Amino acid sequence: MAQQTEAELKMANLLVEALNLEDIEAEEIGPEEQLFGDGLGLDSIDALEIAVAISQEYGVKLKAESESTREAFATLRSLTEYVAKQQ
Numbered sequence: 001m002a003q004q005t006e007a008e009l010k011m012a013n014l015l016v017e018a019l020n021l022e023d024i025e026a027e028e029i030g031p032e033e034q035l036f037g038d039g040l041g042l043d044s045i046d047a048l049e050i051a052v053a054i055s056q057e058y059g060v061k062l063k064a065e066s067e068s069t070r071e072a073f074a075t076l077r078s079l080t081e082y083v084a085k086q087q
């Protein structure tokens with residue numbers, strides 16, 4: 001498994017807290033692991049909760065209809081990079 005960067009660990013902690021993930025530690029989320037479907041198994045409700053948490057923490061608005069937002073939600077790494085570019 002690839003190593004998380006400091007920014008990815010911070011984002012992983014935000015995901016764990018926002019979604020109240022009790023069965024997983026932030027450090028266990030692989031940066032290239034899929035967040036939805038077969039990976040972490042998140043769903044559309046989780047995406048909304050993540051978007052709210054990111055907006056509160058980073059001041060970045062994620063638009064559901066945007067293709068770039070859908071691509072950003074692919075992995076922890078892509079989400080972290082997307083938010084960093086939007087700040």
